[in-house]
Amino acid sequence: MAVLTSLQEAVADLIQDGAVVALEGFTHLIPFAAGHELIRQRRRKLTLIRMTPDLIYDQMIGMGCASRLVFSWGGNPGVGSLHRFRDAIQTGWPVPLEIEEHSHADMAARYQAGASGLPFAVMRGYVGSDLPKYNKKIQSITCPFTGEVLTATPAINPDVTVIHAQKADRKGNVLIYGIIGVQKEAALAAKKVIVTVEEIVDSLDAPVNACVLPGWVVSCVCHVPGGAHPSYAHGYYKRDNSFCKAWDGISRERETFLAWMNQHILATADFAEYLRSVDADSKVSSHA
Amino acid sequence: MPEPEYSPAEIMTIAAARRLRNGTVCFVGIGLPSAAANLARLTHAPDVVLIYESGTIGAKPDVLPLSIGDGELAETADTVVSVPEIFRYWLQGGRVDVGFLGAAQIDKFGNINTTVIGGTYDAPRTRLPGAGGAPEIATAAKEVAIILKHSKRAFVEELDFVTSSGYFENSNGNSAARVHGRGPTTVISDLGIIASDAATRELVLTAVHPGVTTEQVKAATGWTLRIAPHVDITPAPTAAELAALRDLHARTTAAHGGAASSE
Numbered sequence: 001m002a003v004l005t006s007l008q009e010a011v012a013d014l015i016q017d018g019a020v021v022a023l024e025g026f027t028h029l030i031p032f033a034a035g036h037e038l039i040r041q042r043r044r045k046l047t048l049i050r051m052t053p054d055l056i057y058d059q060m061i062g063m064g065c066a067s068r069l070v071f072s073w074g075g076n077p078g079v080g081s082l083h084r085f086r087d088a089i090q091t092g093w094p095v096p097l098e099i100e101e102h103s104h105a106d107m108a109a110r111y112q113a114g115a116s117g118l119p120f121a122v123m124r125g126y127v128g129s130d131l132p133k134y135n136k137k138i139q140s141i142t143c144p145f146t147g148e149v150l151t152a153t154p155a156i157n158p159d160v161t162v163i164h165a166q167k168a169d170r171k172g173n174v175l176i177y178g179i180i181g182v183q184k185e186a187a188l189a190a191k192k193v194i195v196t197v198e199e200i201v202d203s204l205d206a207p208v209n210a211c212v213l214p215g216w217v218v219s220c221v222c223h224v225p226g227g228a229h230p231s232y233a234h235g236y237y238k239r240d241n242s243f244c245k246a247w248d249g250i251s252r253e254r255e256t257f258l259a260w261m262n263q264h265i266l267a268t269a270d271f272a273e274y275l276r277s278v279d280a281d282s283k284v285s286s287h288a
Numbered sequence: 289m290p291e292p293e294y295s296p297a298e299i300m301t302i303a304a305a306r307r308l309r310n311g312t313v314c315f316v317g318i319g320l321p322s323a324a325a326n327l328a329r330l331t332h333a334p335d336v337v338l339i340y341e342s343g344t345i346g347a348k349p350d351v352l353p354l355s356i357g358d359g360e361l362a363e364t365a366d367t368v369v370s371v372p373e374i375f376r377y378w379l380q381g382g383r384v385d386v387g388f389l390g391a392a393q394i395d396k397f398g399n400i401n402t403t404v405i406g407g408t409y410d411a412p413r414t415r416l417p418g419a420g421g422a423p424e425i426a427t428a429a430k431e432v433a434i435i436l437k438h439s440k441r442a443f444v445e446e447l448d449f450v451t452s453s454g455y456f457e458n459s460n461g462n463s464a465a466r467v468h469g470r471g472p473t474t475v476i477s478d479l480g481i482i483a484s485d486a487a488t489r490e491l492v493l494t495a496v497h498p499g500v501t502t503e504q505v506k507a508a509t510g511w512t513l514r515i516a517p518h519v520d521i522t523p524a525p526t527a528a529e530l531a532a533l534r535d536l537h538a539r540t541t542a543a544h545g546g547a548a549s550s551e
Contacts, residue, residue: 027357075417077355128453
């Protein structure tokens, strides 16, 4: 049964150094607050799983939280490169980063397999691609019925999956809407689940077929308004595109990156303070 | 009436938009493909169905999305499904007519690279974002169109990495490469259109944009580009096409706070 707790406690209790962690949210509802908290608590040697590493993993990789990255697309959407991600892969700064690279369809299928209690996913993938030459987790399997050769890749079962959602009720039932990405699969594939939410309500009032994670599959629910900034929360606030563009300049050089992280993440106590800090210092619009 | 002035980027987007017919189900990549697909929807193909990998089916955005999962895609879609569902039921399930992709590098068989440039895979000179949805879009859509600017760095004899395969043997001689649909039939650039030859599957120049010579296209192509027996000249953009494209970009720029969205 879900426990309503602070994000600091949830991260401290559930995510240890060396853990295999998925922070999901497909360009929407990205759990930035949890990423920042992992940075503040100076987690190390994490295996970070995420389809689109995005700014959140750029920050964590640049701060040395990760030793391994499992992903399928690593860019700053609509802007360009992830400089810390590139620096880690190309030069091993600040610590070497092992990568395991897949396609989106594969990652989605692997989470589904994980949520389904199956050892591997099967799909028609990577036809003619070089990726299987470099990633030994991408294998083939022959269909016993048709003889077709298909792709098999191992299930993903993170130690902890972290997602951000719009609402939870006081029993920890969680409602997610808009672009729901792969969050349900990532949550159900994991041993533990942390959900940060925009608000805690008495009743979810969820439509019948809504995407709801029952409280009994969630470990911790943490109330973190604005917790997806600079990504967005459908129905609450828009994506902070100016921040995503500004990140390109902030993150391009190691020195400016570290100065920014020190000022806005390490020197702030929590996400609310971070939000105030970026409002004051950089004129980026933040939580609306 | 004098013909309107336009840029190479504009005719590239317009020429790409013209390839989409009304009612076509199009799986859209972000950036140039998204601009072209939305232009088609706003001009000659109001019922083109735009699918984005974020799970939005039938998206009708008023401005171009900056990311593949912008809220406007969800708000204007016929339905929004999960990412596993979009790839499994809709793409792998064979419901996509045209996959519309961009690329960093392309070879003469329409294989594309979005992974690494230079060096080795483990120690690349330049690390690119990676595969995203492209390997499966490239091979599961009934047909693939690719849009990218012409240069010798982009149109190469040999790819540094095959991220997503083309119709025929890829440049590494990987004979396993094959697709279920018609493969990359068309590449639209800022200089012209190159299309897959029915017999050899090699991409050959079939049209140049107005004012562009075949020699210019050859000079901007890193392999020895074959020229079709008859090379068309792309009809110049109409005033209506240009107005629709420029309005779309103006709305997009205003909405994203001056973001350079895509061309």
